[in-house]
Every structure is written in C-alpha cells, then in structure tokens.
Amino acid sequence: MQAPTQNKWNGAVHVVKYLKDNLNQGLFYLVDNDLKLTSFYYVDWAKCTLSRKSITGFCVMLGKVLISWKSEKQSTVIRSFIEAEYKSAGITVCELKWLSYLFKDLQLNIEYLIDL
Template structure:
C-alpha cells in the first residue's frame, strides 16, 4: 500500500456487498502465513470489515495485483543457513487516523530466513514517536526472549 494513502472508516462510498470484501480479506489473512510482506496492509484493511467502502476494496485489489506481480516474495528456508539471530522493529506513530493509535511491527530472522513477524495496533495512544518506537522495541525483545 502506498505510504501516502491513509484509510479511514468514513473515506469513500459504502459497499453494497460487504460479504465479498470480507471473503477477500479472509483470503488475504490466510496468505500472510506465507507472505509476511503483506501483513501490515492486510492488518489495516481488516479493521474495516463491518463497514467497508469502495476505497478499502480498491486497496485490497491493489494487494492482489501486488501478489500476482511478485510470486518470488515468499518464505524461503535454505539448507545452508547461518544461525545468526537478527531482529528489526518499527512503529507507525498515530498511524490509525480514526483512533490515533500507533502500529507496531517486527521481524525476526535466523540467517536470511524469516522466523517470526507481527504487525499490531498498540493498545494505548502514545504521546510521541519515541514512545511508540520504544513500545515496538519492547514487543520485539519480548518475542526474542
């Protein structure tokens, strides 16, 4: 999803067939088990299951086009992998335009193989980007331990 696109609950026209949007998001959620690169955007799109709009559906179809255009971007576990643990974390401070809550995300690698990842809306509203980054780092450290 384009980083300049912000999805909100009231942006766009309401969909007449909500069930087709729900089925599409359900399938995208299933795909995140092997395509972690779509986890963030699917997390964002799944927040609008009760009242999706045409903008939400267009963004979901854009994810499908991305998946079709990048079949090589999946999980790969080579046999000659090193055993070095690497962790990355990030947050999107006040990323949800409706609640102003931040989004936390992290990835854990052993060698070049992804072994754990998460993208989740934080439960509290942070007052600064530093606090949001700290919470993301704390979630990453908890996963490493």
C-alpha cells in the same frame, strides 16, 4: 511449555496431524544458512487517522529465513514517537528472549544480531 493444558495439547495434536497430512509442504532451510538471529522493528506513530493509535511490529529472521513476525495497532494512544519506539523495541526484545529460551531448550547455539 512449562504448564500445558488440554487446549494446548489439542492444538499441538492438530499441528502434528496437519504436518503428517502435508509432508510435501514446509519451511526450506539452506544447508549453508548461517544461524544468526536478526530482528527488525518498525513504528507508525499515530498512523490510524480515526483513533490516532500507533501501529508497531517486528520480524525475526534466522539467517535468511523469516521465523517470527507480528504487526498490531496499539490498544492505547501513544503520546510521542519515542514512546512508540520504546514500546515496539520492548515487544521485539520479549520475542527475542522467548526465542533464546526456545533455542536453549532445543540445544541450538545461535548468534544474535539485533538491528534497531
């Protein structure tokens, strides 16, 4: 958002055109939905039997609505379960930090709950 490029602008225009053409679709937020940000992360240490690489991921919910998620096989072999946990927690915290900046820019007061 701080340094937009032509590629990012084209992507934003594409999203706006999609939304304009699909007005009947969208995310449904209940009126009584609490604005509590909850996150979860998971680790499958050395899950891949061929490469022994770990699979990590997270999800972030705003009230009862899923707003962000990611799951990926790590690019390197992680030597211990604790290292895998640390890496997954770090990725989750980075996402939460980014979301906190976004909510601040949107002037939303969000309560944070982190379930590790």
